Amino acid sequence: MFLHQAIAQSFGLNPTETKCIDLIHGAADGSVNAGWLSDRTGLTTGAITHILDRLEKRGFIARWRDTRDRRKVFICIRPESLRPLIPKYQALGKAYMSLAEQYDDQKLELICEYLERTSEISERELARMIPARRPRVSRAKPALGPSD
Helix, strand or coil: CHHHHHHHHHCCCCHHHHHHHHHHHCCCCCEECHHHHHHHHCCCHHHHHHHHHHHHHCCCEEEEECCCCCCCEEEEECHHHHHHHHHHHHHHHHHHHHHHCCCCHHHHHHHHHHHHHHHHHHHHHHHHHHHHHCCCCCCCCCCCCCCC
16 A cells, blocks of 8 residues: 555655546446446545546546536546556566566465455455445434424
8 A cells, every 4th residue: 555655646646546546447438427436435426526626637537528418427547647657557567477476376376366355355345334434314304393
């Protein structure tokens, strides 16, 4: 985590912004909306909007409205904005590959299985925690008091 924070800070970003960039970049169709990011991060849509405002101002993302439903706003990464980040992550990838080359296939399979399982647990726990952190809005009408 601290490594990613250091990389983010070297580009004037914070870890939450880089995680949002990573989530958008990894989306299946290359674009997402604020609600999708809110669901994935556990942040409110207001917090996500603030993050997206900063990322758009810095040129990392582009936003556009759906032509059929103007309420929907889609977000995508501006690929050219990631070019300065590539060398730092390539160096990290090379270091990880150098480490991986020290293990045989059987050990690598075990390591991969372990990491996949820990990732599944983390995703499951995050999904369980996110709804618990969000305030529940009551739609019920308040009861009338004795003077009403």
